[in-house]
Amino acid sequence: MTSLRTVFITGATGHIGRNVARAFRRAGYRVLGLARDAAKASGLAAEEIVPVLGTLQQPAAWRAAAASAEVLVHAAVDYAGDTMALDRAAVQALLQGAATRGATLIYTSGVWVHGDTAGRVVDETAPLAPIELVAPRVETERLVLGAPALRGIVIRPAIVYGRQGGLTAPWFGEHPVAGDGRNHWPLVHVDDLADAYVRCAERGSAGSAYIVADRSRATVGELRAAARRAAGIGGGPGWIALAEARRTMGPFADALALDQQVSAARAERELGWRARHAGFVAEAPILAAAIRARAEA
Numbered sequence: 001m002t003s004l005r006t007v008f009i010t011g012a013t014g015h016i017g018r019n020v021a022r023a024f025r026r027a028g029y030r031v032l033g034l035a036r037d038a039a040k041a042s043g044l045a046a047e048e049i050v051p052v053l054g055t056l057q058q059p060a061a062w063r064a065a066a067a068s069a070e071v072l073v074h075a076a077v078d079y080a081g082d083t084m085a086l087d088r089a090a091v092q093a094l095l096q097g098a099a100t101r102g103a104t105l106i107y108t109s110g111v112w113v114h115g116d117t118a119g120r121v122v123d124e125t126a127p128l129a130p131i132e133l134v135a136p137r138v139e140t141e142r143l144v145l146g147a148p149a150l151r152g153i154v155i156r157p158a159i160v161y162g163r164q165g166g167l168t169a170p171w172f173g174e175h176p177v178a179g180d181g182r183n184h185w186p187l188v189h190v191d192d193l194a195d196a197y198v199r200c201a202e203r204g205s206a207g208s209a210y211i212v213a214d215r216s217r218a219t220v221g222e223l224r225a226a227a228r229r230a231a232g233i234g235g236g237p238g239w240i241a242l243a244e245a246r247r248t249m250g251p252f253a254d255a256l257a258l259d260q261q262v263s264a265a266r267a268e269r270e271l272g273w274r275a276r277h278a279g280f281v282a283e284a285p286i287l288a289a290a291i292r293a294r295a296e297a
């Protein structure tokens with residue numbers, strides 16, 4: 001009998017983390033998932049994920065679980081309070097646990113650390129130019145990538161679509177959207193992204209960052225039009241000018257208005273990863289039906 005490899009995942013009830021947890025389980029791992037309350041914990045247990053009750057603020061609650069794992073994945077994010085400071089503190093706690101045993105730590109960053117790519121396609125070799133919202137991530141990434149005595153890996157997901165939709169969900173509704181729609185958003189389906197985490201655990205290089213994005217190069221206007229067609233929405237609310245959006249959303253408006261094109265060639269080459277989903281525009285009818293079904297459930 002072979003012994004199970006164990007992975008510990010923070011944010012296991014979130015959009016990315018839940019699907020990453022499922023992907024590791026499908027690949028045969030014993031999966032420990034951090035959950036903040038009993039109801040969510042039992043939801044994880046129903047999916048063969050061993051729940052660990054706790055919060056990022058109290059690493060003592062999950063230190064033993066993290067210490068039992070060969071692979072640690074950080075995919076939690078807390079938007080209340082100082083998001084980036086808590087993110088850094090959680091990574092430091094995970095690093096301490098991982099370093100003693102030469103384990104692997106996979107940190108979830110994001111393509112926003114590349115800032116506006118101004119019509120160019122960038123990869124991991126480009127100097128980072130983060131937007132204000134995620135600027136502290138550059139140092140957090142550095143801690144992970146440079147950590148001695150463990151395999152530190154950073155994943156920079158593109159904007160994630162699929163299931164509950166994440167930042168693409170508003171496109172299927174009547175909400176006005178920040179910007180003018182001429183900017184590009186790199187995207188990745190959450191299933192394809194989850195597959196990249198398992199590949200990183202199995203063959204990712206220590207000290208490497210991987211952009212994970214499909215090969216689509218659509219503008220937000222094109223993506224949103226596909227979503228609205230699929231949802232059967234006609235005219236209606238349009239776009240909110242950036243200056244106006246900043247007044248109501250703060251720096252988040254700048255994130256939504258970013259014009260980004262990125263390449264996942266390194267993940268394709270080194271991990272053998274490839275987006276298997278056909279892309280947001282082709283899949284919009286399936287995605288619209290899923291969002292509608294979730295709203296009606």
Ligand SMILES: NC(=O)c1ccc[n+]([C@@H]2O[C@H](COP(=O)([O-])OP(=O)(O)OC[C@H]3O[C@@H](n4cnc5c(N)ncnc54)[C@H](OP(=O)(O)O)[C@@H]3O)[C@@H](O)[C@H]2O)c1
Pocket residue numbers: 010011012013014015016017034035036037040054055056057075076077078079108109110111156157158159160161166167
């Ligand atoms: N979604 C995207 O398009 C995207 C793209 C690039 C990068 N990222 C990055 O990926 C990470 C995960 O994003 P996501 O979209 O999956 O977020 P999400 O759906 O909001 O999930 C956040 C997860 O963190 C958990 N959490 C929140 N506060 C916590 C705390 N204090 N202690 C313990 N757990 C806590 C949540 O638990 P509950 O279920 O209890 O709330 C949930 O499991 C973030 O760092 C984000 O910046 C996301």
